[in-house]
Amino acid sequence: MSVVGVDLGTLNTVIAVARNRGVDVITNEVSNRATPTLVGFGPKSRYIGETAKNQEVSNLKNTVSSFTRLAGRSLNDPDVQVEKDFVSAALVDINGQVGAEVSYLGKKEKFTATQITAAFLTKVKQTASAELKLPVSDVVLSVPVWYTDAQRRAILDASEIAGLKCLRLINDTTATALGYGITKTDLPPPEEKPRRIVFVDIGHSNYTASVVEFKKGELAVKSSAWDRHFGGRYIDKAMVDHFAKEFKEKFKIDVNENSKARFRVQVAVEKLKKVLSANTFAPINIESVMNDIDVRGQMKREELEELIKSMLDRVTIPIEQALADAKLKKEDIDGIEMVGGSTRVPAIKTAIQNYFGKTLSFTLNQDEAVARGCAFSCAILSPVFRVRDFSVHDQVNYPIEFTWEKSDDIPDEDTSLTVFNKGNVMPSTKILTFYRKHPFDLEAKYAKPEMLPGKTNPWIGRFSVKGVKEDSKGDFMICKLKARLNVHGVLNVESGYYVEETEVEEPVPEPPKEEKKDGEAMDVDSKETKEEPPKMRKVKKQQRKGDLPLSAGTASLDQASKDAAAERENQMIMEDKLVADTENQKNELESFIYELKDKIISVYSEFASDDEKSKLSAKLETIEDWLYDEGDDATKGQYIGKMEEIRSIAGPIIQRYNDKIEEERQAVLKKQQEAAAAKQAEIERKKREEEAKKQAEAEQQAKDTEMSDADAVKPDEVEEPSA
Structure with missing residues (x-):
């Protein structure tokens, strides 16, 4: 099971994977650690990533960039109008969504920004799969902190169209903070003052500053501020x-x-x-x-x-805003971590350093920190990896409210409620209670539209609650709705149910007994004390009785649209693959022609008759002329057919050459085997001679020992001297 984190940037995308007890940034097909975030469309196929970059200057009108900033937006959004300065393709409206009109396969076609993002994610998927040699499904994708619900849903739709399961959409600076904190072993314990770090991320197109508090095993984002047009x-x-x-x-x-x-x-x-x-x-x-x-x-x-x-002049504004939202002063900050390519600009570094009056930190890889954090997040969410326990508490950046129609039966009822306030912890769940006699609808929207990027529609979704009716007594049904802002930062009403109030008896809690004061005598009752039964009281409690069906309308694509987009994407993938295979076959044919032209007058010369040589040379000339004329744009099958025509003549020649090479190889092998056998025989002979020599020496030594024993004079055989 793969664990992949993707920093989906405006200019470049970085892919990181968790493996080998750590996180690695992987390279693409040309060994670059960052892949250009580009999708181009051509007369035969698409160009994605590096290939799109290579042909960008010659195919400007059909190359789409900045599509991650377009996804989930409408054409009349002022931010989208800004993008026209940076996107060379023509931007158009497609059913309320912004998209691009390009020339693809010889005709004009329109693709939404979500479809283009999905096309790029298929390339990310292929790159990761090629590196890991495993199918890739689970990913964590990074998004700017200022993304709205609609933009987040568009990225989730794109990942689903690409066949990826997005475990989490994580904010850029939150991913950076996770990558920073999870490897730290010196974070303060929970009972001590947290370590406060400001993360400044200035990339190709936007600037984010986040204040993050760290304790052992957890991080909490306290505030974030941004400038969407700085980079x-x-x-x-x-x-x-x-x-x-x-x-x-x-x-x-x-x-x-x-x-x-x-x-x-x-x-x-x-x-x-x-x-x-x-x-x-x-x-x-x-x-x-x-x-x-x-x-x-x-x-x-x-x-x-x-x-x-x-x-x-605007360089410190996001930092000032982030500190103000966190209710902190710059003196309260323990460190400033800088990431993003534009933090290398000396004037930007100097301005931020002068503001804080302390040295900036560049300990994280400025281009890869976000991707590494995404990979750590994916590893935490994946069941196949064991990761150090680390909790991530992000926050709500735009307040969200629910509105509904006033019930005729409750004339003084409020019709709106801010459920998720700016600064609330995310993910978060809230239970909403309604008293109704009939089915009803409610809408979710952003409470302060002026905070949203551009002129984004504040509407998030409409949720219809079915199955509501009066109870048997003609009273209201008590409806409970579970609203959740999930890990992606996306709002949904996940479930609905109704409850009934019933009276139940429960013991009245006894007041705490007074403790005896020092020196106070104990009361002793000589009679048996009778235990009194506990006092009971009636209370109303709510009991869940059944579910309420829900239907939702949100900015997400409906399933049929996603299925159709996924099918279209798969068709384009197959077209791309066919074009790539055709080009490979053409190159193989061209290489084969040049190889045979050279070898027929050298290594193959002695294995072919003059007639065979002339036939092969003529065939090679004919097919070469065809290849550079009408064969320049042929099909894969035609190239394979031409290859077979050449092989029908060259095959016997090549076979004779191969037979001769095999014969020589066998002869060499036989000689090697004979030499090895002779060498082994010589070793065995020497071994036997050595053993015989050792045995002869042993026998000689034994004889010498016997002789010395025989010559020795025994003590009782010595004659006494005569008197």
């Missing part, structure tokens, strides 16, 4: 606009008139920005940017900081 891409845009103006003045070209030219400048300034993070000056040179004109320029770090001054 690397806004720095890139400011630089592109600057150089576009400069090139227009110096080289008389306007890169804004040509999308490919502007994209080339964007690629160049992204590299320039990285150089300026470590140096105070850097040049820029772009060959043939437009109209065969080469351009060059330069920029100082001070110039860049002046270009993005309006953004730098």
